Amino acid sequence: MSMLDARLSVTAAERNPEPLPPSPEWQRALLSGPDPAMKITEEYAQHVMRDAYFWAWPLINMYNRRLAFSQMKEMRYVGALPQVPLNRLAMLTDYIAPDQRHTACPNQDVVYGVGPLALDLSPVVIQVPDFGDRFWVYQIVDLRTDSFANIGKMYGSTPGFYLLVERDWKGKVPKGITQVFRSSTNSGIAGPRAFMDDTSEDRKAIQPVLRQMMMYPLDEFDGTMKSTDWSTLPKLPDPSASGGETRWVVPERAIDQIEPALADAPPLPGEEARYAQVLAVIEASKRDPKLKARLIEAAVDCERRLVDPLLQFRNYGEPLPNHWSTISNGAAFGTDYFTRTAVARSNILVNESIQAKYFYQDLGADGGRLNGANRYTVTFDKGQTPPVNGFWSLTLYDSDHFFVPNEINRYSLGTKNKTLKAAPDGSLTLRVQPDPPPERENWLPAPKGADFSLFLRAYWPKTATLDGTWTPPAVRKMG
Numbered sequence: 001m002s003m004l005d006a007r008l009s010v011t012a013a014e015r016n017p018e019p020l021p022p023s024p025e026w027q028r029a030l031l032s033g034p035d036p037a038m039k040i041t042e043e044y045a046q047h048v049m050r051d052a053y054f055w056a057w058p059l060i061n062m063y064n065r066r067l068a069f070s071q072m073k074e075m076r077y078v079g080a081l082p083q084v085p086l087n088r089l090a091m092l093t094d095y096i097a098p099d100q101r102h103t104a105c106p107n108q109d110v111v112y113g114v115g116p117l118a119l120d121l122s123p124v125v126i127q128v129p130d131f132g133d134r135f136w137v138y139q140i141v142d143l144r145t146d147s148f149a150n151i152g153k154m155y156g157s158t159p160g161f162y163l164l165v166e167r168d169w170k171g172k173v174p175k176g177i178t179q180v181f182r183s184s185t186n187s188g189i190a191g192p193r194a195f196m197d198d199t200s201e202d203r204k205a206i207q208p209v210l211r212q213m214m215m216y217p218l219d220e221f222d223g224t225m226k227s228t229d230w231s232t233l234p235k236l237p238d239p240s241a242s243g244g245e246t247r248w249v250v251p252e253r254a255i256d257q258i259e260p261a262l263a264d265a266p267p268l269p270g271e272e273a274r275y276a277q278v279l280a281v282i283e284a285s286k287r288d289p290k291l292k293a294r295l296i297e298a299a300v301d302c303e304r305r306l307v308d309p310l311l312q313f314r315n316y317g318e319p320l321p322n323h324w325s326t327i328s329n330g331a332a333f334g335t336d337y338f339t340r341t342a343v344a345r346s347n348i349l350v351n352e353s354i355q356a357k358y359f360y361q362d363l364g365a366d367g368g369r370l371n372g373a374n375r376y377t378v379t380f381d382k383g384q385t386p387p388v389n390g391f392w393s394l395t396l397y398d399s400d401h402f403f404v405p406n407e408i409n410r411y412s413l414g415t416k417n418k419t420l421k422a423a424p425d426g427s428l429t430l431r432v433q434p435d436p437p438p439e440r441e442n443w444l445p446a447p448k449g450a451d452f453s454l455f456l457r458a459y460w461p462k463t464a465t466l467d468g469t470w471t472p473p474a475v476r477k478m479g
Contacts (some may be wrong), residue, residue, distance in 0.1 A: 010449075033276025036060065036283065039379050041328040045281045045291055052278035053302040053338035055288045056258050058344035062143045066187045069116035077195055079238020082114055082230075085123045087189055089115030089215035094203060098411060100238070103244045104401035105347035105455060108198075108411050109393045111206060115190035117142075119166035119183055119348035122217040126151060126162040126190065127226060135195035135390040139297060140164065142185040144345065145344060146354040147331035149181035154354055154460045161221065164190075167266075176223040185265045190215055191349060193392055195459070198416045232237035244400040249307075251299035255282060255292060268335055300428040311401065313360035313453055316342040322474035323363040324456075328353060328466075343438040346457075348400060356390075357465050359456040365474035370453065372446040375433035375478040378454075382426030387470050390460030392413035394430060396444050399451045406445035407436075413419045413444050414457075432475070 034040075072085045078096030082090035091113035096106045106112070117124065118138075128151065137152030149164060158418050160178040165171070166186050173180055177199060192213050195204050211227045259282055267275045285292035309315050316339065317325030331352035333340035343350055350358060364370055378394065386392035393414030398404050404412040413420065413430050418443045422428045425428055431437045434448040456472050464470040 010171055012080060027234070028134060032245045032255050033273065034280040036280060039364060040281070042294045045284065045296055046279055048141070048281045049158065049255070049295045049298040050306070051256060052274075052281075052297045053254055054306050054341055055274075056254075056261060056278075057249055057307055057341045058145050058348070059261040059265055061344055061348065062145065062187060062189070063257060063264065065189070066116055066118065071116070076234040076236060078236045081238075082233070084115065084120040086116050086121060087122055087215070087217050089113050089192070090214070090228075091192070091213050093207065093210060093231050095196070095198075098262065098405065098409070101243060101346060102246050105395075106403075107393060107395055107457060108403075109195060109391055109414060109416050109457070110193035111196050111212055111460075112211060113190075113210075115192075117164065117183070117188035117190060118186060119164060119169070119188070120186035122163040122219065123163055123169060124190075124215050125177075125218055126164060127212060127214040127216075128157060128159050128162065129209050130159040130227065130278050131194065131209055134206070134209065137193050137351065139191040139193065139349065139351050139355065139430045139461075140181070141191075141331055141349065142183045142188040142334065144185065145331060145340065145349065146333055147355075148183045148344045151179075151181075152355060155272045161223070165220065168180035171218075174218075174221060174223075174224040176221070186293040187264050187328045189349060197418060199418060206444065225342040245402075249303075251303040252296055254299045255285065255295050256366045258282060264306050271335065284441070309340060310342040310345040312362060313455075314347060314362040316346075317360060320468075321360070322472070323367060324363065324472050325360045326358060330356070330358065338377070351459075353466060355460065357458040359458075359472050361454040361456070361472070361475055362451075363475075365476050368431075368477070369451055370475065372434045372447075372448045372450050372452060373430070375435075376446075376475050377429050377431055377478060378462065378475055379427055379429040379473055382422075384470070384473070386456065386458040386472070387429060387462035387464045388415075388460055389462060390458075392456070392458045394444065395455045395457070396432065396446060397455060398447055399453075401453065404445065404447045404452065408440065408443075408445065410443070410445060413442065417441075433478075442450070 052313035069086055072083050075084045075090050080100035084090045084430060091110050095108040134397055135153055138280035142148050151162055161176055163177045167182060167184050196202050211229055212225055214226055262275055267459050285295050306412055313325060313392045317327055319325055327339055329336060330350040364376060393412045396404060421441045430442050430444055432444045432446050434446045437443050458465045
């Protein structure tokens, strides 16, 4: 090859690198989503709706909770739970009542509060009292059920005032605010929890703290610690206190709710095309009643075939020994659509892992479905109860994931129970059965002849609980 040929060859390679880089302006020539003028088939539209209904299910759930709270004009209790206006918070004064059906998988280790967030209306102030040595955490999640604020004992949070704002808020932070947390969505839930021993002494001791657990709009902030006696709120009966969880997502209505829900939750990086696709299909259905009917069919089908089976813990999660399962990205789901929807269907509003680690069980050690026709034992070897800095508990739920009525009104066992009896070798055996054993201190009542699930909580878990070094013991059927 001559020198001239070599120079020409190098020049050509430099001018035409492989692969060719795109033109700097290439994106401007592309559509940002589906062509709105394009005719689409019903089958394609149904495919899009099934997919969108599944991944948007938790967002629709939270959207409808906000709508329900938006009707509240005053603080009150309806049945077991507080109902409050947007951007307000109310606390219970004891463990949650066993007959509530608004949210599955509650626990009776903490005193709960609830506060619906509407940050597009106003920033809100979270008021944190002095808890002393008591375990506490304010769970705060956005429309996606992802946590966006770290306020709790595990974070070393101090008494004072914390501010929650929406993504574009540019207001002035007043003096006296300890920290500001910004949400990527306007809507969400604040769910504070304060641990309480199952004793009359601690029920009395916790009341002053509960009265100072508050949330209110920023324009009411004056730098002073406010107080409310929650026991004085009006109390109304709850007509829905039976059956399964309140239906926060109704597939027949979802097509009209996806659009406003997505408007509240801008797409995460990489979700833009997914949003554009479903919104284009919904827009097309507004002009075609027949197409809208097909989309409703797709949503109903997705609910039945994909979402409903996720009520059962055994159908999702990270498998562990002895048929236990867990999740490791609670309240930090990102684009893990399957886990987000599975958790929302079975036990929505979980804490992020540093706050609480959850272990789920539908099956005994033999692989059989847990059922009250049998008796079971759960034995923790000496020194092998769940490693926590906070507390642990084992809760029993019925097939709908609510408490099972029983003669001693006991729904869980754990740190709060001061009468648990260890064996001479230091091990601790909990007895899960419908009939009382000779010693009732370690008895967790089960429903007679009915399926049930076990749920182990480890609040403020230690490293061994988080990294899988420790896992729950087998649930063994007695002979």
